[in-house]
Amino acid sequence: xxxxxxxxxxxxxxxxxxxxxxxxxxxxxxxxxxxxxxxxxxxxxxxxxxxxxxxxxxxxxxxxxxxxxxxxxxxxxxxxxxxxxxxxxxxxxxxxxxxxxxxxxxxxxxxxxxxxxxxxxxxxxxxxxxxxxxxxxxxxxxxxxxxxxxxxxxxxxxxxxxxxxxxxxxxxxxxxxxxxxxxxxxxxxxxxxxxxxxxxxxxxxxxxxxxxxxxxxxxxxxxxxxxxxxxxxxxxxxxxxxxxxxxxxxxxxxxxxxxxxxxxxxxxxxxxxxxxxxxxxxxxxxxxxxxxxxxxxxxxxxxxxxxxxxxxxxxxxx
Amino acid sequence: xxxxxxxxxxxxxxxxxxxxxxxxxxxxxxxxxxxxxxxxxxxxxxxxxxxxxxxxxxxxxxxxxxxxxxxxxxxxxxxxxxxxxxxxxxxxxxxxxxxxxxxxxxxxxxxxxxxxxxxxxxxxxxxxxxxxxxxxxxxxxxxxxxxxxxxxxxxxxxxxxxxxxxxxxxxxxxxxxxxxxxxxxxxxxxxxxxxxxxxxxxxxxxxxxxxxxxxxxxxxxxxxxxxxxxxxxxxxxxxxxxxxxxxxxxxxxxxxxxxxxxxxxxxxxxxxxxxxxxxxxxxx
Ligand SMILES: [Zn+2]
Numbered sequence: 001x002x003x004x005x006x007x008x009x010x011x012x013x014x015x016x017x018x019x020x021x022x023x024x025x026x027x028x029x030x031x032x033x034x035x036x037x038x039x040x041x042x043x044x045x046x047x048x049x050x051x052x053x054x055x056x057x058x059x060x061x062x063x064x065x066x067x068x069x070x071x072x073x074x075x076x077x078x079x080x081x082x083x084x085x086x087x088x089x090x091x092x093x094x095x096x097x098x099x100x101x102x103x104x105x106x107x108x109x110x111x112x113x114x115x116x117x118x119x120x121x122x123x124x125x126x127x128x129x130x131x132x133x134x135x136x137x138x139x140x141x142x143x144x145x146x147x148x149x150x151x152x153x154x155x156x157x158x159x160x161x162x163x164x165x166x167x168x169x170x171x172x173x174x175x176x177x178x179x180x181x182x183x184x185x186x187x188x189x190x191x192x193x194x195x196x197x198x199x200x201x202x203x204x205x206x207x208x209x210x211x212x213x214x215x216x217x218x219x220x221x222x223x224x225x226x227x228x229x230x231x232x233x234x235x236x237x238x239x240x241x242x243x244x245x246x247x248x249x250x251x252x253x254x255x256x257x258x259x260x261x262x263x264x265x266x267x268x269x270x271x272x273x274x275x276x277x278x279x280x281x282x283x284x285x286x287x288x289x290x291x292x293x294x295x296x297x298x299x300x301x302x303x304x305x306x307x308x309x310x311x312x313x314x315x316x317x318x
Numbered sequence: 319x320x321x322x323x324x325x326x327x328x329x330x331x332x333x334x335x336x337x338x339x340x341x342x343x344x345x346x347x348x349x350x351x352x353x354x355x356x357x358x359x360x361x362x363x364x365x366x367x368x369x370x371x372x373x374x375x376x377x378x379x380x381x382x383x384x385x386x387x388x389x390x391x392x393x394x395x396x397x398x399x400x401x402x403x404x405x406x407x408x409x410x411x412x413x414x415x416x417x418x419x420x421x422x423x424x425x426x427x428x429x430x431x432x433x434x435x436x437x438x439x440x441x442x443x444x445x446x447x448x449x450x451x452x453x454x455x456x457x458x459x460x461x462x463x464x465x466x467x468x469x470x471x472x473x474x475x476x477x478x479x480x481x482x483x484x485x486x487x488x489x490x491x492x493x494x495x496x497x498x499x500x501x502x503x504x505x506x507x508x509x510x511x512x513x514x515x516x517x518x519x520x521x522x523x524x525x526x527x528x529x530x531x532x533x534x535x536x537x538x539x540x541x542x543x544x545x546x547x548x549x550x551x552x553x554x555x556x557x558x559x560x561x562x563x564x565x566x567x568x569x570x571x572x573x574x575x576x577x578x579x580x581x582x583x584x585x586x587x588x589x590x591x592x593x594x595x596x597x598x599x600x601x602x
Contacts, residue, residue: 163526165546165554170564173574174545175525182499183531202483202492203526203545210496224483224492224523229550233485234405248488249401258400260489307500311461313493314454315400 005067009059010270013048017270020044048269058242060251061227063219064198065161068273070280071130072099072114072157072197078280079287080105080112088139092172095136097128097160100143105155106288111147113140113208114157117198130199131164134177137207141177144184151299153191153291156208161226163204178207185210185306189299192306193290195283196220196252196261197272212297212306213290214260216252217283218267222260223250259313263290345369363581370538370581372518375427375444378477382585383431388440390429392462395455397424401488409486412448420446424455425480428463433475434589436596439467441476443517443524450480452524453487457494460528464501473511473592478529481547482522495527502528511595513588516543516566516575534591535575536584537566543575 006014020041027033055063063069076083080103087094100113115132118124140156147154163174185192194211200222209222216222225233227241230248234240255261265286272279297305341354347369357364361381362371373381380386396413403409417423425447431440441463443450452460460476467474483491505512514532518541526545529535537543544564552559562568569575579587 163545165551167551167555167559167563170544170546170551171568171572173530173572175543176530176574178526178545179499179528179531182496182527183503186496186500186503203495203523206492206495210500222489222492224488225485230485247401247403247405248485250489255489258490260493307504310493310496310500313497314458314490315398315487316455316458317396317398318394 007059007062007066009055010052010063013051013270014274016044016048016051017274045269052270056242056246057248057251057254058227058245060219061199061221061241061245063271064221066198066271066273067119069198070272070276071119071159072116074276075157075197075280075283076103076112076114078277079284080110081107083112086139086143089135089142091138092135095128095133095139096126097130097132097164098136098139100139102152105153105291106284108153109150110153110155111143112155112157113143114197115160115205115208117159128164130160131162132160132204132207133164133166133169134172134174137163137174137177137181140208141181141184144181144188147190148184148188151190153193153294154185154188154211155287156192156194156211158194158196158200158205158208158220158222159198160201160204161199162201163207178203181207182210187303189303191291191294191297191302193287193294195265195287196222197283201226210306210310212294212302212309213262215263215265215283215286215290216255216261217265217272217279218252219271220252221250222255223248346371361581368539368580370518370540372445372479373581374446375422375442378442379431381581382433382475382588383440384433384435388427388429388431390427391466392428392459393423395424395459397453397455397487399486400454400490401486403486403488405486412486416448420444422447424459425450425452425484426456426459428459430470430472433592434585436589436592437472438592439463439470439472439474441474443477443479445479445517448484450478450524451482451484451491452480452494453484453491454494456484457491457497460494460498461501464498464505467510468501468505468508471508471510473513473596474505475513475515475588475592476528476532477515477517478520478524479517480520480522480524482524492523495523499527499531502531506533511592513591515584515588516541516569518542521545521547530574532576533595534577536577536579536587537569537575538581538584539566539578541566543569 083103085101099116117130118127192211194209194214196216227245228238230244231240232238252264268275268278345364348367362373399409428441516537520543
């Protein structure tokens with residue numbers, strides 16, 4: 001599927017990728033063209049990779065927020081079967097900024113929880129641009145509890161600018177809701193695999209992120225505050241977000257170096273938004289590999305593994 | 319992530335004026351001008367109106383710990399600069415300035431003490447050090463506090479005053495939230511009490527990790543407690559926030575804290591709670 005929205009810096013790559021896609025359509029009937037097409041595709045992929053190799057951290061932030069990027073439900077459609085969405089926190093309401101439920105991953109029952117951004121204005125209002133309220137986190141909490149009781153792996157999908165800062169969110173205890181998610185994830189005696197699909201915005205992302213393995217897509221980001229927020233605090237100027245993005249070390253490559261993520265999942269040429277199917281295949285493979293690693297650990301081993309993973313993060317002089 | 323407000327409303331802004339011989343101060347609550355000793359002798363609570371002004375770490379020790387004595391743990395941990403962060407000044411420069419002005423190595427002190435005869439593991443944020451922000455050292459000291467309390471079977475009393483995560487350590491600051499809550503859950507597994515004391519202000523990454531997960535959450539009157547800072551919320555929703563929003567009283571009425579406790583009653587209240595939760599009867 002072609003992305004209608006094109007960032008200035010991705011233009012050459014978008015053109016290249018769509019040319020190849022057109023050729024592939026044309027050649028569908030003619031199998032003789034297949035080897036030639038393969039060669040062309042490989043060449044285009046290499047070129048796209050080269051063009052994107054020099055992207056600045058701020059450009060990667062823009063890619064992580066690209067409106068054509070696949071969101072949690074797009075991945076659910078492609079990597080899960082028998083998905084039953086479960087709604088509500090049983091206390092206040094249902095938060096559409098978080099989607100959750102039961103499903104099968106490669107035939108195996110799992111619990112899934114993901115941030116969900118909207119596509120288009122109307123859907124974005126419904127999804128609150130992927131910024132959850134406490135009831136969203138309490139829905140996640142309910143899922144973590146159910147997964148623990150039924151010994152089901154938890155797959156989470158992170159893609160949020162952050163937890164919503166608003167009156168209702170504070171009234172209903174945004175802080176406690178996020179803290180409670182961390183506590184529940186810490187205790188869950190099951191494998192937890194978190195995948196950062198796009199934006200990993202602060203505590204609102206971490207509430208889905210205390211996992212045994214944390215994967216990040218190639219153009220995903222994860223930070224303690226948005227670059228705009230950082231810039232407005234440091235320089236009283238939100239427009240210096242590009243500079244802030246570089247200083248905060250928030251790209252996938254930075255995160256891997258800092259030990260905050262365990263693995264980078266390659267995106268298709270031009271980014272995940274250029275090919276949702278291919279991106280989903282990459283994510284599925286990475287999750288499956290992580291699950292295999294974790295399956296050898298028992299319930300207590302999983303809790304201990306997760307504890308050790310986060311316990312060692314940080315830098316200080318002793 | 320919400321960020322430490324540049325200056326807390328009450329903060330350290332208590333006005334100091336020299337009138338005649340003695341030093342006088344004006345109360346932030348009632349506006350009355352009184353000799354400084356009138357405040358300091360009363361742990362910075364206004365004798366007239368009960369307004370709670372900021373109390374430094376030493377004052378808290380004197381107020382809550384027997385003989386004001388703390389056997390400090392991990393005092394040697396110092397911050398480093400994992401991101402090589404600079405914003406006009408480098409992070410090491412900011413650390414040096416904070417260490418000089420606060421006479422502390424980092425934004426928290428932890429250790430062992432006793433409170434009305436109860437042996438406790440103690441933690442107390444130093445707001446004067448970079449707004450009590452939580453970076454790697456604060457996270458590490460809190461994780462070790464929970465771990466050591468678990469090993470030595472001590473209840474934890476933790477006093478929070480923090481603007482949240484420390485931006486200069488970026489994503490590693492965020493990770494401290496997971497690290498500390500993980501350690502807290504071990505304390506809970508060992509069925510040891512966690513008394514969380516919320517002071518002004520407790521926001522951001524500290525609020526959204528262990529702060530509201532106490533077995534008992536006690537708040538000082540009028541403390542600002544919340545996930546997002548008021549400025550961030552106002553900018554997001556484009557309206558003025560109602561009076562008293564995110565203050566202790568607001569949290570009490572919304573079910574987020576167990577009780578609002580005056581500073582002058584804090585020691586007695588914590589001791590009573592610890593007595594109930596540790597099943598010991600005090601003989602004296
Ligand atoms: Zn007064």
